[in-house]
């Protein structure tokens with residue numbers, strides 16, 4: 173499972189590798205909202221994936237204010253000026269009840285708009301690495317959405333990445349576990365948005381990739397690590413803390429070695 177470290181600091185894309193030992197192995201997950209207003213962008217030293225920032229945009233406005241043309245224009249710029257972009261999330265519509273309340277629309281509407289957006293982005297910029305995202309709330313919603321992709325000519329089993337949306341707040345539940353197992357068995361290479369320790373322990377082996385920014389919130393709630401006392405009050409934007417958190421998380425997912433056949 174490939175684990176993208178979420179960061180609020182787009183500068184990490186180009187300086188992480190110079191300062192942090194492990195950086196070459198640490199792909200980053202950065203939001204469009206953090207990059208959009210930057211006049212100057214720098215080439216990345218690490219691979220990364222782009223979050224469209226949909227949760228924030230829908231929460232703030234109840235709709236996408238950024239047009240697909242605008243978004244594609246920005247992603248083109250990230251590709252050209254930053255580089256090493258592995259994939260970009262579309263402008264999807266999350267289906268959490270709080271989000272439906274914001275937009276006043278149904279799960280089916282959100283799913284249709286998510287699919288339409290992918291098709292439009294691929295039409296506008298066919299060479300950019302857009303990934304489909306499955307949205308829904310009940311397991312049947314996700315099955316219907318997968319069917320809709322199929323009907324639209326998008327074969328999810330041949331896509332290198334398929335995002336799994338609206339599960340981050342219930343990632344360790346049995347329902348999500350069964351859904352992920354079903355989709356993985358169907359051949360989908362899933363990316364779990366916002367998956368962290370509990371969810372990854374349950375379904376990490378079934379995901380192709382995941383991302384999380386949870387470390388930053390954890391770090392903000394406590395004083396800085398001893399070695400950071402002189403540098404900052406908390407480690408909420410600290411690469412040392414973040415890379416260590418990521419390492420510990422991944423180590424905690426590794427099953428203990430099988431007992432030796434020679435052990436008594």
Ligand SMILES: [Zn+2]
Pocket residue numbers: 396397400403404406407410411412413
């Ligand atoms: Zn620190």
